[in-house]
Amino acid sequence: MPYYALFYDVVEDFIARRATYREEHLRLAREAQARGELVLAGALADPADGALIVFQAESPATAEAFARHDPYVKNGLVANWKVRAWTVVVGNELRAPYIEKRAAESA
Numbered sequence: 001m002p003y004y005a006l007f008y009d010v011v012e013d014f015i016a017r018r019a020t021y022r023e024e025h026l027r028l029a030r031e032a033q034a035r036g037e038l039v040l041a042g043a044l045a046d047p048a049d050g051a052l053i054v055f056q057a058e059s060p061a062t063a064e065a066f067a068r069h070d071p072y073v074k075n076g077l078v079a080n081w082k083v084r085a086w087t088v089v090v091g092n093e094l095r096a097p098y099i100e101k102r103a104a105e106s107a
Contacts, residue, residue, distance in 0.1 A: 001057065001058065002058070002086075003056050003085070003087075003092075004056075004060045004063045004083050004084065004085055004086060005053070005054055005055075005084050006052070006054075006055065006063040006066065006081065006083050007050060007051075007081060007083075008050050008051040008052075008053075008080075008081050009078065009079045010049060010079060011078075014048065014049075014077050015048055018072065018077060021075055021077065025071055025072050028066065029041050032055070032062075037055050037056065037057050037062050037066075038054070039056050040054045053066070054086065060083045
C-alpha cells in the first residue's frame with residue numbers, strides 16, 4: 001500500500017496557541033493510527049515551524065481528510081498544508097523480529 005506525507009506549515013505562534021486544540025488533534029491522530037492509516041507523526045524542530053504526518057493508504061484522500069478535520073487546520077494554526085506521495089525505498093520491511101531480538105538482548 002502506498003505512503004503519503006502530510007506536511008504542515010504552522011503559524012509563528014503555534015507553540016503558544018496549540019494547547020487549546022492539542023488533545024483533539026492527538027485523539028484524531030491516535031484514531032488514525034489505530035485504523036492502520038497513520039504510520040508516524042511529529043513536529044519539526046529547530047525551528048518549530050511545521051509538522052510531518054506519514055500515512056499508508058490507498059489514496060491521498062486519507063491524509064487530506066485528516067488535515068481537513070484537524071483542529072489545528074480548522075482553527076488557523078496551520079498556515080498551509082500539502083499531501084505528497086512518498087516512495088519508500090528502505091525501511092518499510094517488517095521490523096518486529098529485529099525489535100524483539102534487541103529487547104531480548106538488552107533484558
